[in-house]
Amino acid sequence: MESTAGDLAYDVFSRACPSRGTLEHVTGRWGSLTLGALHEGGCRFNELRRRVDGVSERMLSQTLHALERDGLVHREAQPTNPPRVDYELTPLGREVADRLLALIRFVEGRMDDVLAARARYDTAAGARGGR
Amino acid sequence: MESTAGDLAYDVFSRACPSRGTLEHVTGRWGSLTLGALHEGGCRFNELRRRVDGVSERMLSQTLHALERDGLVHREAQPTNPPRVDYELTPLGREVADRLLALIRFVEGRMDDVLAARARYDTAAGARGGR
């Protein structure tokens, strides 16, 4: 049996597979934080910007388009004035976000270990390199 | 109650938090694939390069250093000739990879839905914009 690809039709480890692109939308710098923020509940554009600290208008807009195109986010625009647009996860997006959040929460919860490992690594490297 | 940050000491949604950097190492383009590849078992540098289709020497080396520094990957070098170096996940790295793999497998398994959503999106956009 092939342990790498298994019997999946889409193998992210293969350069040409479209799943790699989607994975990058999901796990990318802003994609992951956007999905994480929407996991708490749908919200409007500027509220989303505030939740995802540091994202620019341009990047948030771009990220949302990619996620909407992949069927992970639903966009609900109301033709009022001033305009109001709400974003929320689709059922598929929610399932993705669940798994993503599990990862994010875990990493956050183990940051002390990570920071300790870094300190050890830097000390060892400093001792070797000496500069 | 604060639903965004909860009571976690490290909040990835905050611009300044070091957990954001680690999350990017883990979910980044090559980081995620490298952790995924190592999840199947430890292996040597060039075997890893073959598993992660498309990665360059430079990027793999760089990725491995970052993951090693974060305490997710262990590097075992033997001073033989020719040199032999084995990489494997640490216990912490394995836990991270477990959650990451759950996400990757899920996305791979739902690619048909994603591709269908894209087709719908592109058709609708084409009908609107016309250009």
Next chain:
DNA sequence: CCGTATCCTGCCGGATACTG
């Protein structure tokens, strides 16, 4: 308020060559 268009810079990351 909700975005898109434009410009510009930094760094991501590929190719290549070299070391141990």
Next chain:
DNA sequence: CAGTATCCGGCAGGATACGG
């Protein structure tokens, strides 16, 4: 085999201004 060093092109992504 297992990397590091160097160069450099392209695009991610920030700032700003403007349109609906």
